Amino acid sequence: MYSKDGENYFIVDAHIALWDARRENQRNIHGKQFIDCFYDYHRNLSPDAEQWTYEEFLYQGGERLMKDLFEDGYVDHAIFQPAYLGAFYDNGFAQVEEAYGLAAANPGKLTYNHCYDPRDGEAGLDRLRADHEKMGFKGVKLYTAEWHGESRGYKLSDPWSYRYFEECRKLGIKNIHIHKGPTVRPLDRDAFDVADVDHAASDFTDLNFVVEHVGLPRLEDFCWIATQEPNVHGGLAVAMPFMHTRPRYFAQIIGELIYWIGEDRIQFSSDYAIWTPRWLIERFVDFQIPEDMTEYAPLTTAQKKKILGLNAAKMYDIPVPAELQLPDADETKTGPRQPERADLAGVR
Amino acid sequence: MTALHVDPATETRWDVTEEDIRRALDSVFDPELDEPITDLGFVRSLKVQAGVDGARVEVHLRLPTSFCSPNFAYLMASDSKDVISALPTVTQVVLELDDHHDSDLINAGVAADAGYRGTFLHEAEDSLDELRWTFRRKAHTAAMERCLTELLRANASLVETEMGTIRLWDLPAGRNKEALLRRRSALGLPEAADSIVLVNHEGHTYPPDAIPMALRRARSTRISIDGNAHFCRGLLRTRYEGSGADQSARPDGAEPADHHELLPLIVKEIHP
Numbered sequence: 001m002y003s004k005d006g007e008n009y010f011i012v013d014a015h016i017a018l019w020d021a022r023r024e025n026q027r028n029i030h031g032k033q034f035i036d037c038f039y040d041y042h043r044n045l046s047p048d049a050e051q052w053t054y055e056e057f058l059y060q061g062g063e064r065l066m067k068d069l070f071e072d073g074y075v076d077h078a079i080f081q082p083a084y085l086g087a088f089y090d091n092g093f094a095q096v097e098e099a100y101g102l103a104a105a106n107p108g109k110l111t112y113n114h115c116y117d118p119r120d121g122e123a124g125l126d127r128l129r130a131d132h133e134k135m136g137f138k139g140v141k142l143y144t145a146e147w148h149g150e151s152r153g154y155k156l157s158d159p160w161s162y163r164y165f166e167e168c169r170k171l172g173i174k175n176i177h178i179h180k181g182p183t184v185r186p187l188d189r190d191a192f193d194v195a196d197v198d199h200a201a202s203d204f205t206d207l208n209f210v211v212e213h214v215g216l217p218r219l220e221d222f223c224w225i226a227t228q229e230p231n232v233h234g235g236l237a238v239a240m241p242f243m244h245t246r247p248r249y250f251a252q253i254i255g256e257l258i259y260w261i262g263e264d265r266i267q268f269s270s271d272y273a274i275w276t277p278r279w280l281i282e283r284f285v286d287f288q289i290p291e292d293m294t295e296y297a298p299l300t301t302a303q304k305k306k307i308l309g310l311n312a313a314k315m316y317d318i319p320v321p322a323e324l325q326l327p328d329a330d331e332t333k334t335g336p337r338q339p340e341r342a343d344l345a346g347v348r
Numbered sequence: 349m350t351a352l353h354v355d356p357a358t359e360t361r362w363d364v365t366e367e368d369i370r371r372a373l374d375s376v377f378d379p380e381l382d383e384p385i386t387d388l389g390f391v392r393s394l395k396v397q398a399g400v401d402g403a404r405v406e407v408h409l410r411l412p413t414s415f416c417s418p419n420f421a422y423l424m425a426s427d428s429k430d431v432i433s434a435l436p437t438v439t440q441v442v443l444e445l446d447d448h449h450d451s452d453l454i455n456a457g458v459a460a461d462a463g464y465r466g467t468f469l470h471e472a473e474d475s476l477d478e479l480r481w482t483f484r485r486k487a488h489t490a491a492m493e494r495c496l497t498e499l500l501r502a503n504a505s506l507v508e509t510e511m512g513t514i515r516l517w518d519l520p521a522g523r524n525k526e527a528l529l530r531r532r533s534a535l536g537l538p539e540a541a542d543s544i545v546l547v548n549h550e551g552h553t554y555p556p557d558a559i560p561m562a563l564r565r566a567r568s569t570r571i572s573i574d575g576n577a578h579f580c581r582g583l584l585r586t587r588y589e590g591s592g593a594d595q596s597a598r599p600d601g602a603e604p605a606d607h608h609e610l611l612p613l614i615v616k617e618i619h620p
Contacts, residue, residue, distance in 0.1 A: 033414035033449055040413065044579075044586040150470065182417040186473035190482055191417055217380075217576045220486075220568035246578065246603050252571045259564065295567070336564065 001324075002074040002308075004285050009305050010324045012312040013078040013277050015177070015212060015237040015269030018065055018099040020091065021058045030147075031088040042274050045241035050279050060273050062102045070109060073270075073277035076309065077318050079111045079139070081177050081212070087147035100135055111316055113139040113177065118160040119148045125167055132171045138316060140173055141212075145181020145191065153184035155196040165204050175315060176200075177235065179212045192218045198225040201232050208315060210267065213238045214257060223260035230333045233315070234261060236307070237271035240280045243287055251289045255296030262337035263303045264328050267312040281308065302326055353403075362396075362403035362437040369394050369405055372431045379480055380420055381577045382487040385409065389584050389594035390424065392446060402439035405432050409445045410591070412583035418450040422467060423476055425458050485549040488531035490573045492545060493566035494524045494600065508563060509556045517541040523599075574601025 002009045021035035039057050060068070069075040080103060082094030094115070103112035114137045116128050131137075145153045154161065156178065168176065184191040194215055201209045214234040215222020226232040234257055242250040257266050268284070270277040285304060289296045305326060313320050331337040353362050373391055374384045385391060392408040409425060429443040444455050457467025465472040496511050499519065516539070519525045529539055537543070537551050544553050546562060554562045578601055585592040597606070 030414075030449055033447075037413040037415050040583055040586045044582050152471065182415050183471075185471055187419045187468050187471045188473050188476060188478060190479060191419070217572065217579075219572040219575070220565065223568050224565065242575075242579075245582070245605050246575070248603050249571070249575045249578070249601065252575070256568050256571060260568070336561070 001076055002281050002285065004282075007285075007301055007305075008324055009074075009281070009285060010309040010313065010320050011075045011077075011277070011281060012268065012309040012316075012318060013069060013073075013075045013270050013272065014210075014267040014312040015081045015235055016065070016069065016078045016272040017082065017093075018062060018080065018095045018102065019059070019093050019273065020095050021089070021093065023058075025089050025091050027088055027090050031085075031093075034085065034088050034093070038274050041238070045245055046275060047244050047279065050276060057273070062098060065102070065272070066106070066109075068276050068278075069270075069272065074281050075109075075277050077109055077111065077313070077316075078272070079113055079312065079316065081113050081141035081179075082115045083141065083143045083146070083179065084115050084117070085143075085146065111138070111318070113137055113141050113175070115141050115143070116164060117146055117148055117154075118158065118164045119151055119154060121160065125164065128164070128167060129171065132173065138173060139175030139177060140168065141177040141179065143179045143181060144196075145183045147183075151185055153181065153191060155184060157196040157199040161196075161200065162203070165200060165207060168207065169204065174206070175208045175210060177210045177212055180215070180218075190218070192221075194218060194221050194225055197232065198229060201225070201229040205231055207231065208233060210235050210315075212269075214253065214266075216253075219253060219256065223256055226265070227260040227336060228334050232261075233265040233267060233311075235267045235269055237269040238274070240268065240270065240284065241275050243280070243283050247287070248290055248293070250287070251293055251296065254299065255289060255293065258296070258299075258303065259336055262329060262331040263306050264311055264331070266307045267315075268308045284308065353398075362398070364396060364403050364405070364435050364437050366394055366396055368435060369396065369407065369432060372435055373407070373428055375431055376424060376427045378420065378580075379423055379483040380417075381580060382483065382490075382573060383577060383598070385424055385428070387596040387598075388581060389588075389591045391594065392588075399440040402437045404440040404442070405438055406442040407432065407444070409443070410584070410588060411445070411448055412580045412587060414447060414449045416448065418448070418454065418468075419476055419479060421445055421448055421450065422454050422457070422464065423480070425454055426464075429458050429461075484531070484534050486569050486573060488528075488535050488537070488549060489566045490570035491524070491528040491531040492547075493563065493570045495519050495528050495545060496563065497567070498524055508560045510559075511563060512544065512546050512554050512556060512559045514545045515541070516543050516545060519545065571601075574598075577601065578603070578606070 002011055026032055069078050080099045082096055085093035100112045103110035114131055116124055180192045182191050197209055208231050210233040211222055212235040239253050270280050289298055310326055374386050376385050378385055390409050392410040394407045397404045425443055425445045429441050432441045443458050445451050464476050500506055532539055535549055547553055577598055581595055
């Protein structure tokens with residue numbers, strides 16, 4: 001929990017990883033390129049005092065993770081969102097077994113989400129059933145640009161994706177986290193397009209679709225589908241640290257999200273270990289929309305509390321002390337929310 | 349200025365300079381960010397030497413990350429080769445994209461003039477034309493929003509629902525208007541002074557009740573492009589030390605931390 005100025009914030013970090021990108025685990029040059037890309041994100045968007053050395057960044061281990069999140073980071077509960085990346089790392093990028101073990105040892109603090117690849121076909125479905133029986137997860141993380149033999153990407157609207165969603169439905173896996181990457185077949189189209197999420201969300205209205213990075217670099221496409229589909233949510237991984245280097249851009253991201261999808265479907269995440277939660281939480285609680293941006297209303301304390309934890313807690317049935325809970329906003333199920341508060345014309 | 353160059357050893361003649369190459373590359377755009385690769389700092393090096401019967405040009409490109417989209421990376425590399433090859437007296441072009449996850453594939457494809465489908469084989473279906481059009485439309489939408497928001501902010505009497513009657517002649521002269529005219533031209537939209545500003549990519553206008561939504565959607569597109577453009581520039585500077593010197597300032601979406609434009613950051617007070 002984080003407390004400031006007499007207000008208490010229940011914190012859920014909805015996107016964390018336990019990865020191993022050390023040289024001995026890199027399968028090829030792409031393993032190095034991938035972690036270098038993450039490290040540049042880390043260096044580019046972090047305050048100087050929060051920057052890690054390259055060696056620290058390659059691997060953290062469970063002990064450090066627990067310290068960064070729960071001792072230093074104010075986090076009440078965190079959710080693993082593993083990216084397997086078997087084509088780049090011998091033992092995978094996300095350390096699935098280790099993360100599951102850590103969550104099993106700390107059930108009040110950690111939730112383990114799993115991952116699968118619909119291109120594994122029938123055999124993958126069998127494995128998903130077996131994994132679910134063993135680990136009992138409620139959510140999965142899908143990275144659509146995962147490399148898989150000849151294929152370097154898939155869509156959520158592919159027939160096999162649908163077979164897997166049907167299986168998720170049967171097993172009670174209700175939260176589908178999506179991370180869009182640069183490759184998808186065919187390469188003719190924009191790989192970051194979220195139209196396939198729209199299809200899947202319309203056809204599986206009983207599943208929640210959480211688009212990570214709030215669709216960045218296609219915020220506009222994400223907002224447009226999310227405003228129409230009540231079961232589409234936005235995860236703030238990667239968006240959060242813009243508070244430091246690009247506060248005006250961050251204000252616009254949050255302002256647009258509040259307008260298009262409302263305050264009840266946005267989830268905070270540090271994207272650990274790219275960033276650590278402590279500074280992000282402190283700054284977000286202090287954050288406000290710049291005064292000259294008349295197109296957005298100021299962020300309220302209640303909105304910050306929902307984003308920092310209450311929204312994800314609700315999706316994952318994480319118990320929240322009664323005095324910290326807040327009711328849902330009285331908003332439409334689809335279409336722009338609170339247009340009177342976030343509108344150029346409305347401020348006059 | 350170009351001058352006739354002669355390599356004394358081979359007596360090969362050519363009259364193209366590094367400056368000519370750079371100017372030619374000014375016309376190659378990052379389709380997603382809608383800016384020339386020369387402004388973005390994506391040109392890592394260029395060299396002009398004596399080649400067979402003319403000049404041999406070698407250009408290296410660099411991108412903000414190894415995992416930038418390979419389709420965009422290919423477009424920039426192949427467009428670069430095309431504009432340099434078109435210069436007189438250039439007889440050989442070596443165009444290489446450095447440090448990308450698909451560098452080997454793209455460089456081999458560009459060297460062999462294999463085209464998009466010949467380069468990406470089973471991963472390609474038809475062409476990248478639709479991809480280009482998608483981002484031309486977004487660039488137009490963003491340019492249109494910049495102009496209309498500029499007008500709205502400057503005129504307190506204007507209301508959103510009336511923005512559908514604004515014509516090009518109502519826009520103040522300046523870089524926003526010039527940028528919009530360029531984007532309209534790219535889409536084949538009319539550039540006559542009496543043309544309505546708020547139109548979709550096919551030139552259709554909006555009824556008054558649909559205007560606030562059209563403007564809001566356009567705003568989210570503009571925010572997205574500006575945000576991506578600055579993030580990509582920043583990542584390039586982080587990845588390649590000193591590359592900031594090769595980037596030109598981008599006023600759209602600039603922030604105090606960008607140094608070249610000092611904007612005040614005053615936050616709102618909450619009045620419950």
